[in-house]
Amino acid sequence: MIFLSCSNDMYTYNTYHLAKAFFPEEEMQQNVAENMEDVFRITFPDGRVFAVKTEDIPEGADRGGKKYAVDVALYKACREYTGRDLAWGILTGVRPTKIAMQKQEQGMDEASFVEWFHEDSFVSPEKAALAWKIAGREKRILERLDYRDGYSLYVGIPFCPSVCSYCSFSSGPIDYWRDSVEDYLKALMKELSWIGERAGEKGKKLNTIYIGGGTPTTLSEDQLERLLSHIDFCFPRGELLEYTVEAGRPDSITEGKLRVLEGHGITRISINPQTMQQKTLDLIGRRHTAGEIEDSFHMARSLGFDNINMDLIAGLPGETAADMADTLEKIRALGPDSLTVHSLAIKRAAKLGQEKSATGSIAALAGDPAVMARELSAMIEEAYGAAGRMGLFPYYLYRQKNIAGNFENVGFAKVDKAGIYNILIMEEKQSIIAAGAGSSTKILLDEPITVPGSRHGRKTTLVRAENVKNIREYITRIDEMINRKGEWLWR
Structure with missing residues (x-):
C-alpha cells in the first residue's frame, strides 16, 4: 500500500499517476489535507516517508512551477527507492510528441531537444529522439491541412460482436443491443445532419472521416449502406484527404460489407487481430480464429483495399516475447500498410482490470510484474x-x-499510408467533430477562453463537448447532444 497526501488538489493527478508508474501493482490511497505541514507526502510500502516541504518549492513559482517542483521531487524519491528510471520520466500526459512539435516550431534542433527533454523531464534519450522523429513526420503530414477552416469528423458505432476482456470503450455486444440499432442509427443520422448543415453554413472543409467504435462492421450490409449514404449526402468530399472505417473484428467482416465500404470510397480500413495466438484470442473473448483474420485480410486485398491497418497489443495475459515474435511474423506475411502496436493498459472499466486474484493483483491474469515488465520490453523491441x-x-x-511498463502506443506506416486522423487526435491542431454515443468533440477556438468551471482561471483554446456513453440515453437525449455542440461549434 502507498499513501499520498497533498496540500492542494492541483497536485493529485500527477502524483498519483507518477507513483503508479513506479508501483503498478501497489494499491494507492490519496487524500487532500489543506492544513498539512508539508506540500506533499508519500509513504512507501515499507513505511518510509518522503515529504516535499514548502521551502522545496521555488519562491514565486506559479501553479505550473509548483506542480513541476513536486513532480521532480517525487520522481527522484521513487527512483532512489526503486533503483530504476522511467522511460518517459515525469511525463504523465498522453501526448509527448506534442511537446516535441512545439519545440520544432520554435526552432529547436534535435540534439538540443533530446538534451533538454532529458534534463527537464527525465525522459530517456532514446524516447526523446523517438518523440522528435515522430513529431517531424507528423508535422510534414499535417502541412496539407487547413487548421482554421478545416475539420475532421468522427462517427461512433458502439457495438461489437463480443466485448474483449481488456476493453474499456463504451461499446456493447450486438446481440444484446440488436433491437436498438435502428433507433441508434436514426439518432446518429440526425446528429450528422446537424453537423453537416452547420459546417456548410460556416464554409468549413472536411479533411478526414473516421468511423470507429466499437466495431462499425457489426452493422448489417443494409445498415452500413444507409449510414454511408447519409454521410455522402450530408458532407461534401472535395477537400477530403482520408476516409477510415474500422472493420476491426474479422467475425464481423463479410464480402458484402467490404463491397459496401468500397462502393462509398473508403480509403483506409483496419482489420485488428490484437494477437495471432489462438490461446490468447480465446482467453480475451475474441470469438474468431487466427485463420479468419488472415482470410479477412486477403478478402479486403482482393477487393482493392490498398491501405489496411492492423492493431496489436503487447502484454496480453499469458503471452511471452516469443508469442509476440510469432504474431509479428504472421503479420509480416500479410503485409499491412500500417501497424499500430499498443502496450496493454488496464483500466477500471475493463473486465481484465476487475478480475483480480485473492491477493488483489492482476498477476494471476497478466503474470508476475517483474517478469511481465521484462517480457513487455522485449515485445516492444521486437515490434x-x-x-x-x-x-x-x-x-x-x-x-x-x-x-x-510505462511504455507507449506507436503507429507504424509506409511512407504514404500514415493515418492523418490518428495524428490529429493526438496533436489537437484541428477541430474534430464527433457524433455517436460516448464520442468526444474537440473544438479549437480562435481566441483563448477561461476553462469553464476552472477554480484557478486557467485559459484554453480547446473546448470539449462530450456525448453520453449510455446507448439508450444517447437515443432519447439526442437533441441535448446536438445542443452541447451548438453552444461552441463555429459560433
Whole structure:
C-alpha cells in the first residue's frame, strides 16, 4: 500500500499517476489535507516517508512551477527507492510528441531537444529522439491541412460482436443491443445532419472521416449502406484527404460489407487481430480464429483495399516475447500498410482490470510484474524491429494512464499510408467533430477562453463537448447532444 497526501488538489493527478508508474501493482490511497505541514507526502510500502516541504518549492513559482517542483521531487524519491528510471520520466500526459512539435516550431534542433527533454523531464534519450522523429513526420503530414477552416469528423458505432476482456470503450455486444440499432442509427443520422448543415453554413472543409467504435462492421450490409449514404449526402468530399472505417473484428467482416465500404470510397480500413495466438484470442473473448483474420485480410486485398491497418497489443495475459515474435511474423506475411502496436493498459472499466486474484493483483491474469515488465520490453523491441523489416516507419505516438511498463502506443506506416486522423487526435491542431454515443468533440477556438468551471482561471483554446456513453440515453437525449455542440461549434 502507498499513501499520498497533498496540500492542494492541483497536485493529485500527477502524483498519483507518477507513483503508479513506479508501483503498478501497489494499491494507492490519496487524500487532500489543506492544513498539512508539508506540500506533499508519500509513504512507501515499507513505511518510509518522503515529504516535499514548502521551502522545496521555488519562491514565486506559479501553479505550473509548483506542480513541476513536486513532480521532480517525487520522481527522484521513487527512483532512489526503486533503483530504476522511467522511460518517459515525469511525463504523465498522453501526448509527448506534442511537446516535441512545439519545440520544432520554435526552432529547436534535435540534439538540443533530446538534451533538454532529458534534463527537464527525465525522459530517456532514446524516447526523446523517438518523440522528435515522430513529431517531424507528423508535422510534414499535417502541412496539407487547413487548421482554421478545416475539420475532421468522427462517427461512433458502439457495438461489437463480443466485448474483449481488456476493453474499456463504451461499446456493447450486438446481440444484446440488436433491437436498438435502428433507433441508434436514426439518432446518429440526425446528429450528422446537424453537423453537416452547420459546417456548410460556416464554409468549413472536411479533411478526414473516421468511423470507429466499437466495431462499425457489426452493422448489417443494409445498415452500413444507409449510414454511408447519409454521410455522402450530408458532407461534401472535395477537400477530403482520408476516409477510415474500422472493420476491426474479422467475425464481423463479410464480402458484402467490404463491397459496401468500397462502393462509398473508403480509403483506409483496419482489420485488428490484437494477437495471432489462438490461446490468447480465446482467453480475451475474441470469438474468431487466427485463420479468419488472415482470410479477412486477403478478402479486403482482393477487393482493392490498398491501405489496411492492423492493431496489436503487447502484454496480453499469458503471452511471452516469443508469442509476440510469432504474431509479428504472421503479420509480416500479410503485409499491412500500417501497424499500430499498443502496450496493454488496464483500466477500471475493463473486465481484465476487475478480475483480480485473492491477493488483489492482476498477476494471476497478466503474470508476475517483474517478469511481465521484462517480457513487455522485449515485445516492444521486437515490434519496432519487425515494423522496420516490413518497411513501416513510426508516424504517431501516444501514451495512456495505467499503461503496462510505462511504455507507449506507436503507429507504424509506409511512407504514404500514415493515418492523418490518428495524428490529429493526438496533436489537437484541428477541430474534430464527433457524433455517436460516448464520442468526444474537440473544438479549437480562435481566441483563448477561461476553462469553464476552472477554480484557478486557467485559459484554453480547446473546448470539449462530450456525448453520453449510455446507448439508450444517447437515443432519447439526442437533441441535448446536438445542443452541447451548438453552444461552441463555429459560433
